Amino acid sequence: MNLEAQVETLKSAIRDVPDFPRPGIVFKDITTLLQDPVLFRRTVDLLVVLAGDRPVDRIVAIESRGFLLGGALAHRLGAGLVLVRKPGKLPWKTVSASYELEYGEDSVEMHEDALGAGDRVLIVDDVIATGGTARAVGELTEGLGATIGAYLFLAELTFLNGRKQLAGHEILSLIRY
Ligand code: AMP
Numbered sequence: 001m002n003l004e005a006q007v008e009t010l011k012s013a014i015r016d017v018p019d020f021p022r023p024g025i026v027f028k029d030i031t032t033l034l035q036d037p038v039l040f041r042r043t044v045d046l047l048v049v050l051a052g053d054r055p056v057d058r059i060v061a062i063e064s065r066g067f068l069l070g071g072a073l074a075h076r077l078g079a080g081l082v083l084v085r086k087p088g089k090l091p092w093k094t095v096s097a098s099y100e101l102e103y104g105e106d107s108v109e110m111h112e113d114a115l116g117a118g119d120r121v122l123i124v125d126d127v128i129a130t131g132g133t134a135r136a137v138g139e140l141t142e143g144l145g146a147t148i149g150a151y152l153f154l155a156e157l158t159f160l161n162g163r164k165q166l167a168g169h170e171i172l173s174l175i176r177y
Pocket residue numbers: 025026027028029062063064065125126127128129130131132133134162
């Protein structure tokens with residue numbers, strides 16, 4: 001199977017859930033992909049290919065589905081794993097960054113000692129939608145002195161143009177909608 005066909009098998013395994021969590025949103029449910037042993041392995045294999053030969057010290061994974069892909073990827077690349085979580089979840093001292101939602105604001109946190117100067121990082125999540133979350137994570141990453149090698153997503157909702165939030169950085173995605 002060629003690369004394009006392999007990516008297509010992943011795309012077909014992602015379930016669209018209309019009107020979740022709110023009316024008008026089509027949620028990309030990756031549980032149907034993760035629970036398939038062949039396709040989960042293929043997903044991680046292809047993310048490794050996408051990451052290429054960039055030097056990576058740490059994977060920065062975004063709560064919560066980003067943890068699943070980021071953990072597997074860190075293991076495969078021989079990189080450390082850093083968790084980005086919603087406020088109040090991390091036990092140690094944190095740094096935080098806010099981003100705009102449709103209504104209001106949300107924020108993400110990272111341990112203040114999770115990254116340091118000279119660390120080369122891949123930021124990983126399952127889906128990029130508006131790009132606000134990824135952008136806030138990028139601010140945390142650079143705020144701690146690390147360098148963003150690339151942003152890596154399993155799926156990109158291109159019609160929301162999240163890329164423009166991450167201008168100036170390399171953005172890699174396996175599946176596009
Ligand atoms: P955003 O900040 O708008 O790019 O949203 C990205 C975050 O929200 C990621 O952590 C995604 O997992 C989640 N997300 C946003 N939209 C969707 C969607 N349509 N399907 C699945 N996850 C989504």
